Amino acid sequence: MAPHHLLILSAVLFAMGVFGVLWNRGAITILMCVELMLNAANLAFISFARQFDQADGQIYAFFIMTLAAAEAAVGLAIVIALFRLRESTDVDELNLMKW
Numbered sequence: 001m002a003p004h005h006l007l008i009l010s011a012v013l014f015a016m017g018v019f020g021v022l023w024n025r026g027a028i029t030i031l032m033c034v035e036l037m038l039n040a041a042n043l044a045f046i047s048f049a050r051q052f053d054q055a056d057g058q059i060y061a062f063f064i065m066t067l068a069a070a071e072a073a074v075g076l077a078i079v080i081a082l083f084r085l086r087e088s089t090d091v092d093e094l095n096l097m098k099w
Contacts, residue, residue: 006047013040027082027089031075038068 013036020033042061049057083089 003047003051007044010040010044010047013037013043025090025092027079027091027094028076030091031072031079034075035068035072038064038071 017033017035017037017040020036021030024030024033042064045057045061045064047057049055049061079089082094086093088094
């Protein structure tokens with residue numbers, strides 16, 4: 001597969017993630033869209049690493065995967081705690097940090 005096809009796919013996936021973050025109000029859906037954006041960045045890094053025969057892009061993709069795993073674990077723990085407290089995952093209803 002040509003690198004520009006992979007970069008186009010990466011851009012489309014990233015745009016879908018951004019649209020999902022801006023459009024949806026559920027916290028779990030927003031976390032899934034952030035994961036989609038991180039995977040789109042991984043695809044771009046891997047595509048550039050393959051095109052230029054460098055291992056740097058693969059190393060960056062590995063670091064992004066570990067970051068995504070940590071983000072998913074911490075994010076889901078926060079969502080579960082907020083759901084137990086407020087019984088809703090709607091981000092518009094969450095105003096715990098306001099005075």
